[in-house]
Structure formats: C-alpha cells, structure tokens
Amino acid sequence: MNGPNPHPSCPLGKLQPQATDLEAVKREGWREQHILVVHLTDERLDFVERELIRQIGERLYGRRESRRG
Secondary structure (H helix, E strand, C coil), X not given: CCCCCCCCCCHHHHHCCCCCCHHHHHHHHHHHHXXXXXXXXXXXXXXXXXXXXXXXXXXXXXXXXXXXX
C-alpha cells in the first residue's frame, strides 16, 4: 500500500497554497525594503533588545492592549 500522493491528481491541486517560510519573508523584507518584523518573545533577543523594540513599537503605534483572562 502506498502513502498519500504528494501531488494531487485533480487539476485544482495546483491551486493549493504552498507553505511559506516566514523567516525568509522577513529576511527578504529587511534586505530589500528595510522593513523589520520582530516578535517581542523572539528568543534570539536579549532583555535590552526586547525592551528597545517594545519602546519603539509603543512610540510609533501606541501601547498594546493587555490580555488578561
């Protein structure tokens, strides 16, 4: 018995979206358009870097809404 076919036989299979490498999109955005996308919880950042990013975000876009359950 064979596994699932990675290429659907239906002609509509070509229209299915492909997985996107988000890190590659962010890298391309930075290199080509000087747009930086950073998540505050990115483990590659230290405390000082996260705090700087948070302060810039709040200055440009306002404070984030608190999400308390």
